[in-house]
Amino acid sequence: MKEPVFLEPWHAQVFALTVHLSDTGVVSWPDWAATLGAVLAEHGLDRQLDGGEDYFLAWVAALERLLAARGLAGAADLDDLKSAWTEAYLHTPHGQPVRLAGG
Amino acid sequence: MPHDHHDHDHPHSLLPSDPALRVKALETLLVRKGLVDPAALDAIIDTYETRIGPQNGARVVARAWADASFRARLLGDATAVISEMGYYGRQGEHIVAVENTDSTHNIVVCTLCSCYPWPLLGIPPAWYKSDAYRARVVREPRQVLAEFGLVLPEGQTVRVWDSTAEIRYLVLPQRPAGTDDLTEEALAALVTRDSMIGTGLARAPE
Structure with missing residues (x-):
C-alpha cells in the first residue's frame, strides 16, 4: 500500500509553493480551495478527471489564476520565465545543474 | 516505460514537461519577489514525504480504541485532542x-476539490481526488463502497461527510474483534488509511 506521496517532482513543488504561500498569508486557504474547486470543475466539464496528473494540472492552473488575480504573477512575466527555463535546459549539457542566465 | 532511448545522444539536459516548466516559472517569479523561500519549499516537501501520513491518524484511532476517556474527548473536540498529540498544521485546523x-x-469526501485532514492522513490518494469518487460517493455510497470491496449490512446507515476548506473529517473505524489484549502500537497497525476515510474497515488481527 506504500504509494509515493508525489508521483512527479513538479507535483511536490507546486504543492509546496501553495502551502508556503498560505503559511505566509499571501493567499488564504479558503480562497485557494475555492479557486482549485472552480478550475477542477472547468477541467472536468468535458471529461472525467482521474485525480492523478490531471489533478495537479488543475492545481498549477489554479495557482496561476489566483496569483494573477492578486497581481502577483502576470501571464507575460510567467511566459518569459518559462521560455528562459526552456532555453536554459536546452543549452545546459546533460548532467550539469540547470540555471537561469543572470540567475 | 516511455523512457527515452534518445537519452544517450542528447547533448543537453532533458527538457521538463510543460507543467513542470510553468511551476519553475512560478517559483522563480515568487522567489524574485521575495514571497517564497526555496528552503521552506524543501522543508514542506520533506515533511509531507516523510513525517506526515496515515500512521499519524492510526495512532489517534488506536488510542481512542484503547482509552475510553480519550475517545470521548476525541469525539467532543478532535482538533484539540489531535494537536495535543502533535498533529496540527495545514488542513488540520478544524x-x-x-x-x-x-x-x-x-465516509468522507470533498466534492469541491480535495480537502482532507493532512496532519493525520497525509496527501490524499488519487482516487480521493478523482471526479468519479467525488461525484458518485454522495449519490450512491453503497455502490462506491462495494467497488472498494466493502459491502455493508442492510441495516447499517451510511453517512457521507463533505469536507470543506474549514472542516475536515476523520472516521473512527470500529475496533476489530479479537483485539482485546493488543497494545496500542499493535492496534495502530490494524488501522488503514482507507478505514479512516470510510472506504475500508480496520484490518482483522493476524
Missing part, C-alpha cells in the same frame, strides 16, 4: 472525528 458503529458507517 477536524471532526465521526465514529462508526453497528448502526452507522461514515
